[in-house]
Amino acid sequence: xxxxxxxxxxxxxxxxxxxxxxxxxxxxxxxxxxxxxxxxxxxxxxxxxxxxxxxxxxxxxxxxxxxxxxxxxxxxxxxxxxxxxxxxxxxxxxxxxxxxxxxxxxxxxxxxxxxxxxxxxxxxxxxxxxxxxxxxxxxxxxxxxxxxxxxxxxxxxxxxxxxxxxxxxxxxxxxxxxxxxxxxxxxxxxxxxxxxxxxxxxxxxxxxxxxxxxxxxxxxxxxxxxxxxxxxxxxxxxxxxxxxxxxxxxxxxxxxxxxxxxxxxxxxxxxxxxxxxxxxxxxxxxxxxxxxxxxxxxxxxxxxxxxxxxxxxxxxxxxxxxxxxxxxxxxxxxxxxxxxxxxxxxxxxxxxxxxxxxxxxxxxxxxxxxxxxxxxxxxxxxxxxxxxxxxxxxxxxxxxxxxxxxxxxxxxxxxxxxxxxxxxxxxxxxxxxxxxxxxxxxxxxxxxxxxxxxxxxxxxxxxxxxx
Numbered sequence: 001x002x003x004x005x006x007x008x009x010x011x012x013x014x015x016x017x018x019x020x021x022x023x024x025x026x027x028x029x030x031x032x033x034x035x036x037x038x039x040x041x042x043x044x045x046x047x048x049x050x051x052x053x054x055x056x057x058x059x060x061x062x063x064x065x066x067x068x069x070x071x072x073x074x075x076x077x078x079x080x081x082x083x084x085x086x087x088x089x090x091x092x093x094x095x096x097x098x099x100x101x102x103x104x105x106x107x108x109x110x111x112x113x114x115x116x117x118x119x120x121x122x123x124x125x126x127x128x129x130x131x132x133x134x135x136x137x138x139x140x141x142x143x144x145x146x147x148x149x150x151x152x153x154x155x156x157x158x159x160x161x162x163x164x165x166x167x168x169x170x171x172x173x174x175x176x177x178x179x180x181x182x183x184x185x186x187x188x189x190x191x192x193x194x195x196x197x198x199x200x201x202x203x204x205x206x207x208x209x210x211x212x213x214x215x216x217x218x219x220x221x222x223x224x225x226x227x228x229x230x231x232x233x234x235x236x237x238x239x240x241x242x243x244x245x246x247x248x249x250x251x252x253x254x255x256x257x258x259x260x261x262x263x264x265x266x267x268x269x270x271x272x273x274x275x276x277x278x279x280x281x282x283x284x285x286x287x288x289x290x291x292x293x294x295x296x297x298x299x300x301x302x303x304x305x306x307x308x309x310x311x312x313x314x315x316x317x318x319x320x321x322x323x324x325x326x327x328x329x330x331x332x333x334x335x336x337x338x339x340x341x342x343x344x345x346x347x348x349x350x351x352x353x354x355x356x357x358x359x360x361x362x363x364x365x366x367x368x369x370x371x372x373x374x375x376x377x378x379x380x381x382x383x384x385x386x387x388x389x390x391x392x393x394x395x396x397x398x399x400x401x402x403x404x405x406x407x408x409x410x411x412x413x414x415x416x417x418x419x420x421x422x423x424x425x426x427x428x429x430x431x432x433x434x435x436x437x438x439x440x441x442x443x444x445x446x447x448x449x450x451x452x453x454x455x456x457x458x459x460x461x462x463x464x465x466x467x
Contacts (some may be wrong), residue, residue: 048117049342052108053307055101056338061217061331062098063141064210066148067092067272070176075153076219076246077226087222088152095149096182102138102145104301109134111406113418131415137189151176166186184210191341195269195427196379197374209260212253213330216297219246219253224320240309243319247305254294261290267347274346282343283369286336293329296322317385348373356456360441361384363449368441372431372456380431384416384424386443398424399442434460 036357069091107120110129120215129135154172187193187210188203196202223246230239265283274280304319346352348371355373362368371383382400398418402409416426431437437456444450 020141036410048108048112052105052112052135053335053338053342055105055108056341057335058101059098059105059141060336060338061185062094062096062101063186064147064217064334065221066092066145066152066179067183067211067214067221068216069094069149070152070155070180070218071215072218072222072246073152074173074176075438076249077242080370087225088155089150090266091152091218092149092198095145095152099145102141105139106130106135112421128418130139132419133190133194137186139188140182141186144179144184144186147179148183149179151179180211180214185216192268192345193264195425196345197379197381199265199379201263204265205260205263207260208256209264212256212260213333215325216250216253216257217330218332219250220323220330224323226315229239236313239316243305243308246439247301250297251301254297257290258294258383261287268345270347271350274350274352277344277349279340279343279346282336282338282340283346286333286340289329289333289336292394293326293333294442296326300326308394326420330432357456358439358456360452360454362441362443362452363447366443366450368443368452370439370441372439374456375431375456376456377428377431377433379427381425382428382439382440383415387420396426397442397446398443400426401440401442402430402440403440404433405437410440431458434458 007294020300049072071089073087075327098286106126106129109115109124110125111120113119113129114122114125123391151172154169154175184207188206193202195208197288223242227239229238230242231328254282259384269275269280269283275284287465300319300322304315307315308319348355356362356375357372358370360368362372367387368386368389371381373381373383384400399415401413412430414426414428416424435458437458439454439456441452441454442450
């Protein structure tokens with residue numbers, strides 16, 4: 001039986017949380033630097049671009065850390081592993097930070113949508129943001145994070161001996177699974193994913209990409225803590241088994257994240273030439289970072305993990321250092337993603353997809369640019385951009401009327417969602433047949449001049465292929 005040695009002032013150990021806190025601070029600093037730099041050089045949100053990018057970074061990182069942390073605690077780390085609860089506290093802090101960032105993004109989004117800082121405290125604008133896809137995403141995400149926090153809290157504290165270990169309860173696992181689905185599913189309700197076609201591919205790829213990234217990130221952050229505790233307990237055999245379990249999960253996660261990422265890249269780029277756009281250049285930065293992190297993980301998996309399993313204890317410190325670099329790389333990837341969602345997709349910017357663009361004056365010095373994509377019968381994205389004349393609270397009645405070929409009156413009237421400063425978006429299937437449709441745009445119901453009638457040629461797929 002091991003007895004504790006008396007402590008002295010000269011030999012007192014640093015608190016267990018100090019080293020992880022220093023590492024976490026350094027990793028977060030990397031993410032903040034990347035988010036700020038790319039927001040300033042490639043973002044399109046003006047003065048609010050940097051705080052918006054930082055809040056999205058915290059939301060993404062905290063959400064993925066909370067999901068990955070729960071998966072690690074419930075499925076990767078054995079319940080008999082000795083620990084001091086630092087891993088659980090870290091998962092709870094991540095969930096709380098993500099929830100706080102999500103809520104803080106609401107007034108920021110209101111300011112962005114209205115084009116004025118006072119929009120952040122204008123209840124009518126805030127209400128509009130909450131009722132749109134962005135607000136729904138925040139609501140679903142915060143709910144999921146709350147369930148995850150409860151599930152992590154219900155996860156039994158790991159025991160000091162195998163005989164006193166308790167497996168996670170069914171209720172905790174159920175809450176955690178629901179929390180994971182809601183937290184990750186929230187990202188499907190807003191941004192490029194909500195409107196990019198084909199939807200089945202986009203939604204599946206995004207969910208796969210984020211889920212795999214969460215498992216990868218959560219393990220990279222929490223595994224070193226678990227290994228440190230195992231080494232303190234002189235349980236090197238158990239530490240080796242733990243590394244092996246995470247190595248298997250990480251391999252699957254890397255492959256899934258790569259497959260999902262490639263599918264999303266195809267959806268948003270569609271052409272090598274489109275990589276020359278701002279979206280394409282930032283995407284290339286993200287791909288380079290992911291490749292570097294994957295290479296580090298491959299080195300760990302192929303060289304260090306087998307060596308540790310063979311009893312080469314000299315590789316422990318090297319494995320821990322490389323895992324910290326991996327975590328820093330993934331955090332940088334999240335920071336790049338926080339900026340990427342604000343940039344016009346490469347396929348749109350480069351005109352890769354079939355689309356119709358119309359420009360019309362709206363009075364009061366304003367100009368409307370309308371983009372219909374792919375301008376074919378069926379589901380289309382209708383983007384309305386209004387420039388000039390001061391984009392302010394007066395433009396609250398934007399509406400679209402769809403007049404079929406040969407008809408005089410609109411078959412349907414819709415109200416698009418405002419998704420950014422001077423930017424409205426509608427995703428729908430009003431264009432049912434090919435031919436020359438008339439799109440009636442009303443920017444202000446009280447101003448007759450703030451309206452335009454645009455001819456929109458809708459071309460069937462076989463007709464387009466023969467042009």
